[in-house]
Amino acid sequence: MKRIVLKEIDHRGEMCVAFYFEKDSDLMEQIKKLKNIRWSSSKGLWYQMAADFKKSDVFALFKGKAYVDITEPTRIQGFLASAAPNKIRGQAGKVYSR
Secondary structure, three states: OEEEEEEEEEEOOEEEEEEEOOOOHHHHHHHOOOOOOEEEOOOOEEEEEOOOOOHHHHHHHHOOOEEEEOOOOOOHHHHHHHOOOOEEEOHHHOEEEO
16 A cells, blocks of 8 residues: 655744655645645655644545555654644644644
8 A cells, every 4th residue: 555654844934744655646636635735846745734734634535545654753743643733832842732
């Protein structure tokens, strides 16, 4: 099965969720269906602003098409678990409510 790895990235000073996967036309067509998904030419990847990211939408979109991997050991683990846009991250990865 195809695999998509989600990682937290800083893109132009904004917290984003990056979608890493082997180039695949089927996955690219699917990913374009996500709300406010963007292509970064400078980083060569698809990304979504953290405020727009909904884990349930990603899993539903790729169900049966690709394995969505969130096991990468990054600070985004907590964000991916909650996917709460009302949370912000401070220095050292601490989460604060707005």
